[in-house]
Structures are given as C-alpha cells and as structure tokens.
Amino acid sequence: MRPKGSAAELEQRRRLAVRLLEQGMKAAAVARAVGTSRASVTRWRQARERGGQAALAAKPHPGRPARLTAGQRRRLVRLLLRGAGSHGYGTDLWTLKRVAEVIAANFGVQNHRGHMWYVLRWLGCSSRKPQRRASERDEQAIARWRAEDWPGMKKRAGKRPQHSCD
Numbered sequence: 001m002r003p004k005g006s007a008a009e010l011e012q013r014r015r016l017a018v019r020l021l022e023q024g025m026k027a028a029a030v031a032r033a034v035g036t037s038r039a040s041v042t043r044w045r046q047a048r049e050r051g052g053q054a055a056l057a058a059k060p061h062p063g064r065p066a067r068l069t070a071g072q073r074r075r076l077v078r079l080l081l082r083g084a085g086s087h088g089y090g091t092d093l094w095t096l097k098r099v100a101e102v103i104a105a106n107f108g109v110q111n112h113r114g115h116m117w118y119v120l121r122w123l124g125c126s127s128r129k130p131q132r133r134a135s136e137r138d139e140q141a142i143a144r145w146r147a148e149d150w151p152g153m154k155k156r157a158g159k160r161p162q163h164s165c166d
Contacts, residue, residue, distance in 0.1 A: 003036070007058035014044045016054040021045050067109045068119075077123055079106060096120075 001139045003010060013034050019117065020030045021041065047055040056165070079102055083092040086100055096116040103109055103119075120127075 007061060011056060011058040015053075017041050017044055018048045018056060067111070068103070068107060072107050073123065075106070076119075078104065080123075080125070 003015070013036070017030050017034045017036070017040075020033060021027065025033070027038045027041045027045075031041045034041070044056065066073075079087070080094065081097070084094050084098055085092045087098070089098055096113040099116045099120065100111050100113045103111055103116075
C-alpha cells in the first residue's frame with residue numbers, strides 16, 4: 001500500500017533517511033525517525049548506492065490522472081454547496097447521478113454515476129439519509145408532551161414498591 005503524502009514529501013523522506021544513514025545512524029534508528037520500516041531504509045540506501053540521488057526521486061502517482069483539475073474541483077465544491085435545487089432539481093438531495101450530471105454540464109467531463117462516490121469522498125463529502133418528517137408535525141405539541149406527559153410515564157427506580165419477606 002502506498003504511504004500517505006505527496007510524491008515530493010515521500011522523496012524528501014527518502015533523501016532524509018539516506019542522509020541520516022550517511023551521518024552514521026543505524027537503519028533501525030533512521031526508520032523510527034522517518035516513520036517507516038527498517039527494510040525500506042535499507043532498500044533506499046541500496047537504491048542510492050546503485051543509482052545515485054536520481055534513484056530517490058519522486059515516483060509518479062499510480063492510476064489514471066484526474067479528469068478534473070484542482071481549480072475545477074474547487075469550483076465543483078462551490079456548485080454542490082449551492083444545493084441541488086439551485087441546479088434545477090426538485091429537492092436539495094444530491095444523488096450520484098445528479099452529481100455526474102452537474103459535472104458533465106459544467107465541465108464537459110462524462111463520468112459513470114457509480115464513480116461519483118469516489119469523487120465525493122475525495123471532496124470530503126459523506127452520504128446521509130434525508131430525515132423525513134410528516135408535514136402535519138406540530139413541534140410545539142411534541143415539546144409540551146415531552147415536558148408534561150412523558151415524565152409521568154417513565155419508570156423510576158426510586159418509586160418502585162418495596163417488598164419484604166416477613
């Protein structure tokens with residue numbers, strides 16, 4: 001599994017580890033210092049010995065490149081925060097299909113709606129089930145019931161009858 005951090009940050013970590021080894025630190029101490037395994041530190045040292053500093057250079061990110069630029073992703077967040085209703089939908093509930101349609105309309109990028117979950121997770125969004133409430137719901141009546149009626153219905157440990165075996 002790929003460690004966390006940008007390619008440049010990971011490269012800096014490799015270079016720091018090799019520099020610490022060259023200063024005489026043991027591989028185990030270097031591994032603790034940079035937050036990796038001793039095997040990785042040893043592998044980085046060997047790579048440096050075989051290929052020089054270029055062997056420690058940043059590697060490209062695996063996988064397909066992102067189809068939206070960083071600026072487009074920021075704009076997408078602003079579009080989503082305006083709500084689904086502002087984009088012509090009947091409710092403010094975002095669905096994966098709706099997000100895909102907004103991306104296609106605004107950025108010209110076609111995505112399968114099943115892929116939208118990854119985009120939303122990357123943006124820091126989470127799925128939530130909409131809370132459904134009856135339109136006849138009377139909040140004041142509910143508050144009064146909770147304050148007046150409910151306390152008399154609750155069981156109380158101190159009010160139970162005492163039994164004795166005489």
